[in-house]
Amino acid sequence: MAYDIRVKICGITDAAARDAAVGAGASYVGFAFFPKSPRHLTHEAARALALGVPPGVAKVALVVNADDAALDALLAAVPIDMLQLHGAETPARVSEVKARTGLPVMKAVGLADEADLPALAEHAKVADQLLVDAKPPKGAELPGGNGLAFDWRLIAGRRWPVPWMLAGGLTPANVAEAIRLTGARQVDVSSGVETAPGVKDADRIAAFVAAAKGG
Ligand SMILES: O=C(O)c1ccccc1NCC(=O)[C@H](O)[C@H](O)COP(=O)(O)O
Numbered sequence: 001m002a003y004d005i006r007v008k009i010c011g012i013t014d015a016a017a018r019d020a021a022v023g024a025g026a027s028y029v030g031f032a033f034f035p036k037s038p039r040h041l042t043h044e045a046a047r048a049l050a051l052g053v054p055p056g057v058a059k060v061a062l063v064v065n066a067d068d069a070a071l072d073a074l075l076a077a078v079p080i081d082m083l084q085l086h087g088a089e090t091p092a093r094v095s096e097v098k099a100r101t102g103l104p105v106m107k108a109v110g111l112a113d114e115a116d117l118p119a120l121a122e123h124a125k126v127a128d129q130l131l132v133d134a135k136p137p138k139g140a141e142l143p144g145g146n147g148l149a150f151d152w153r154l155i156a157g158r159r160w161p162v163p164w165m166l167a168g169g170l171t172p173a174n175v176a177e178a179i180r181l182t183g184a185r186q187v188d189v190s191s192g193v194e195t196a197p198g199v200k201d202a203d204r205i206a207a208f209v210a211a212a213k214g215g
Contacts, residue, residue, distance in 0.1 A: 005179060005212045008165060009205055010062065010084075011039030011145055011190040017200035018049050022057055024209035029053055030060040030084065030188070033074060036141055038198030039190065043077035050079050060084050060106070064143055068100060075101060082106060084131060086144045091126045104128035106165070110135030110143070111150045117158070124160040131188060134168030147191030149174070152181045159183075172207035179212065187212050 009021035010030030021029050031046045032039040041049070050059045058081040061074060065087035074080070083101060085094060086108040098105050106129035109119045120130055134150040136143050149169030166184035171192035179187065191197070193204040 004185070005214070006165075006186040007209050007212050008060065008186070008188040009190075009193060009200070009208075010060075010167075010188055011037070011194075011198065012049060012200065013039055013041065013045075013198050014200070015049060015052060016202060017205065018052060020200065020202035020205040021209075022054060024206045025213065026057065026205075026209060027186075028058045028060050028082070028188075030062050030190070031078070031080075032062045032145070033066070033070075034062070034064045034086075034142070037145065039145065043074060046078045058082050062086050062144075065089065071097065071101060075103075082128075084108060085127075086131075091122050094123060094126045098126070098128070106131050108133050108144060108167070111154055111168075114154065117154070120160060120164075124162050127162060129162055130160055130164040131167050132164055132184075133188075145190045149178075152178055155182050157183070170208070172204060172211045175208060175212045176214065 006027040008028035009026045011032050012018050012029050031041050034040055053059050060082045061080045062084040082104045084106045094105055094107050105127050107123040107127040108131040110133050112135040134148045136146055147169050165186035165188045166182055167188035170189045189208055193208050195201045
């Protein structure tokens, strides 16, 4: 049976991956703007990729603790539909970014244990969506996109008053079980559809979307 699960393919770095994501039925494509990331894009590269995304597929820009000048420059250069704040942004900063940009904002919150859950509730008061992700290990280079899962039982049965997306260590092999355990209606993947950091694989993207949608 096929389910109405919405999929985001994050960290797209080339046209082949973008087209694979769109062709497979992804609802969102994510572009990363974080220079330490193997998925980092220049504004020029992102603009070219974004212009090839059809209507109906949301273009998400992932930023980390971006200041106003960085956001202004990004949005002047790249046609974006949603911002994903993936750093230590506070709820107040989420509100500021929404007001300044006029774009919907998805706030990523990393989970390792129960102590991390209140941050989700706080951000749910201001963000348009939540990205419920694994907390990066101490000292990690990247605040996300590490291919690590958290214990999905932490959020089983929990709900927030805004749409949310499950992320962290998802793969074509485990995404159906993750959806079953958590009740997620949206899922996000980066590492799990790559052959190497930053190198997306079209077959893995297709397999992930099919597995997520129950097909
Ligand atoms: O992907 C990156 O390199 C990255 C860099 C800085 C902040 C976030 C980053 N990625 C976030 C994601 O790709 C996803 O939204 C999420 O963390 C899941 O990633 P993965 O566990 O690799 O599927």
